[in-house]
Amino acid sequence: MKGIVFTELIGMVEATLGDEVADRVICGANTATDGAYTSVGTYDYQELISLVEQLACETGQPEAALVQSFGEYLFQRFLAMFPQFFDGVDSSISFLPTIEDRVHVEVRKLYPDAELPTFACKLANDGTLVLEYQSKRPFADLAEGLIHASVRHFQDDVSLVRHNLGDQDGTQARFELTPTLNQPNDTVASACQT
Amino acid sequence: MSNLGLLRRKLEREKNARREAERLLEEKSLEVYHANQQLLELAEQNRTIIESAAEGIITYDQEGAVRSANRSALRIFGLSLINGVYLNELFELTTAASYGLLFPEESNSTVRGGSVAEFDGHLPVEIKGLRNGETFQTEVAVGRSAFGQVTLFTAVVRDLTRRKKMEARLRQSQTMESVGQLAAGIAHEINTPIQFVGNNIHFLRGAFDDIGKLLDLYDQLTSAVREGHDPAELVDEIDRQVEVADLSFLRDEFPAAIEQSLEGIDRVAVIVRAMKEFSQSPSEVESAFDVNRAIENAVAMSASVFREVAAIQTSLDESIPTVLCMGSSLNQAFLNVLTNAIEAVSNHGEPGEGRIVISTKLNNVNQAIDVCFQDNGPGIPDEIQHRIFDPFFTTKDVGQGMGQGLSLVYDVVVNKHGGAVSVTSPPLCGTTIVLSIPLKPAELPVRREHADAVGRF
The missing domain is CATH 1.20.5 (Single alpha-helices involved in coiled-coils or other helix-helix interfaces)
Structure with missing residues (x-):
């Protein structure tokens, strides 16, 4: 897993919970790298899971909710760091399909060996975007957080429904974004099922 | 902490x-x-x-300016520097059509952004190249590449000068081979009229001896009458000599002998003319060509071969115009098709049952002259129809044929003149081969694969 995910997670903890909590999470996770991450490196995703487990202990929140929150944070960071990916895009239904063909293409230019998840998108006749997430790593929650943040960012009137697929272990999930006319974004959030 | x-x-x-x-x-x-x-x-x-690479490889832009070239390209065009030179300085591009051949339209074979694609869309074309102020024949295959907004063309250029010379020699040797194969028959064709012309002349000479004696007697009679002598004895002598010479017979036979001799001389003249026209050196230069006369020549050349096995009927449209083409090549092509037809009917049925009909007609739709050879031979089996124009394909036994006959026909008609060859051969119903000779040869005939022609049968 690319180092940027690790550095951003630690950055989020430091920004929201402070340096002391971040230090405890890193020390408690007892990872091989001992928290010395660089965004251009590649690390075992188990270290991220260890860090999240420690964060859950520190905060008392479920790991899945933490990973989803991290996904939302990560979207905002991507928005700030890579604004070019969002140029000319005005909705999540038009943005999400570009992840595979545009964002991942650029990532592979810098990191040809990156093992990226796949986001297979299909637009149904009723305007519903069906996005199938598949990864070797169990981070469907992270994907959900990213999608959720995307919907919020574009202020889309859509409902988001998640169906876990495969071994139900977070490596495979289908997300359905259905336009809901005149429906406030809060409703979109409440429509999310895990 | x-x-x-x-x-x-x-x-x-x-x-x-x-x-x-x-x-x-x-x-x-x-x-x-x-x-x-x-x-x-x-x-x-x-x-x-x-x-x-042995072939010249040049790349050029949409303006026709050369961007790069390999060593062979410099050698082929006799240049030491080629970058920036325009295509019309390398090729004889006199018309928009010929220019367009070097700029193929975008197709499935266009290579985009360096990705690999099949180079199958653009067949090679023959274009005249320019070298030191003189033209020479080249074969050019052009590919199109697109790099974003920039379009580049890659041409693989082959100098055909040597090959053309070899082909000319091969055609000449094939012509000579045909003449050689037909020589014995042609000798017979000439010998027969020469023999009866000789016999007639012998007859005329013998008859003239008798007539000469009569003429002497007539002279004596004239003198006797003029000098007032009695002519009775001379008149009796003349009567006897008229009987000896059989003058009434000679009166009947003389015109016939003369007519027959003239006919025989004409027959020899036709054969000699056919041989002369047939044996002329092959040339790439196009000149006016009388298709009907070429058919008559081919029939005259092969008369001795078919006389015993088949009857040849010609139905030649006298209104067809002459065509601009390479006559010697077409002569050879006609003879090859006719020879094939004769061989087909000779191996099928009883001697004399073979029928070959050769017709010419103007095809207004295709703006071509269609030369049709129809025989009542055994036909061509389905399984080999697609191969009959392949070089060295033959159904004959080893040593009986090289399999170059119909291959040459295809090359001459399709490749050299931009015409078409079609074959129809239903099972056991003979074969019909139609050679379509364009009235105006295509300026730059595109080289086509044999399979294309077979596919249209």
Whole structure:
């Protein structure tokens, strides 16, 4: 897993919970790298899971909710760091399909060996975007957080429904974004099922 | 927990992260270096391959300006520098159509952004090249590549000068081979009229001896009458000599003998003319060509071969115009098709049952002259119909034929004149071969595959 995910997670903890909590999470996770991450490196995703487990202990929140929150944070960071990916895009239904063909293409230019998840998108006749997430790593929650943040960012009137697929272990999930006319974004959030 | 301890740990993590980042940077730099080395080696390898290619390879832009060329291209066009030269300085491009052949339209075979695609869309074309102010024949295959907004064309150029010479020699040798194969028959065709012309002349000479005696007697009679002598004895002598010479017979036979002799001389003249026209040196230069006369020549040349096995009927449209073409090549093509038809009917049915009909007509739709050879031979089996125009394909026994006959026909009609060849051969219903000779030969005939023609049968 690319180092940027690790550095951003630690950055989020430091920004929201402070340096002391971040230090405890890193020390408690007892990872091989001992928290010395660089965004251009590649690390075992188990270290991220260890860090999240420690964060859950520190905060008392479920790991899945933490990973989803991290996904939302990560979207905002991507928005700030890579604004070019969002140029000319005005909705999540038009943005999400570009992840595979545009964002991942650029990532592979810098990191040809990156093992990226796949986001297979299909637009149904009723305007519903069906996005199938598949990864070797169990981070469907992270994907959900990213999608959720995307919907919020574009202020889309859509409902988001998640169906876990495969071994139900977070490596495979289908997300359905259905336009809901005149429906406030809060409703979109409440429509999310895990 | 002291802030100092926390900061120390954070600093240590940052240091380690920086060291890791530096290590990764070095690792990536090394990877980039090796990748560059590989690319340089690959580029050098590709450059060597292109430079050592026997064919000329040039790339040019949409304006026709040459961007790059290999060594063979410089050699082929006799230049030491070619970059920036325009295509009309390399090729004889007199019309928009010929110019367009070097700028194929975008197709499935267009190579985009360096991705590999099949180079199957654009067949080679023959175009005249320019070298030191003189023209020479080239074969050019053009590919189209698109790099973003930039379109480049790649032409593989083959100098056909040597091949054309070889082909000319081959055609000449094939012509001579045909003449050789037909020589015995032609000798017979000439010998027969010569014999009866000789017999007639012998007859006329013998008859003239008798008539000469009569003329002497008439002279004596004239003198006797003029001098007032009695002519009775001379008149009796003349009567006797008239009987001896059989003058009434001679009166009947003389015109016939003379007519027959003239006919015989005409027959010889036709054969000699056919041989002369047939044996002329093959030339790439196009000139006016009388298709009907060429058919008559082919029939005259092969008369001795078919007389015993088949009857040849010609139905030649006298209104067809002459065509501009390479006459010697077409002569050979007609003779090859006719020879094939004769061989087909001779191997099928009883002697004399063979029928071959040769017709010519103007095809207004295709603006061509259709020359149709129809025989009542055994036909061509389905399984070999697609191969009959392949070079060296033959159904004859070893030593009986080289399999070049119909291959040459295809090459002459389709490749050299931009015409068409079609074959119809239903099972056991004979064969019909139609050669379509364009009234105006295509300016730059596109080389087509044999299979194309067979597919239209």
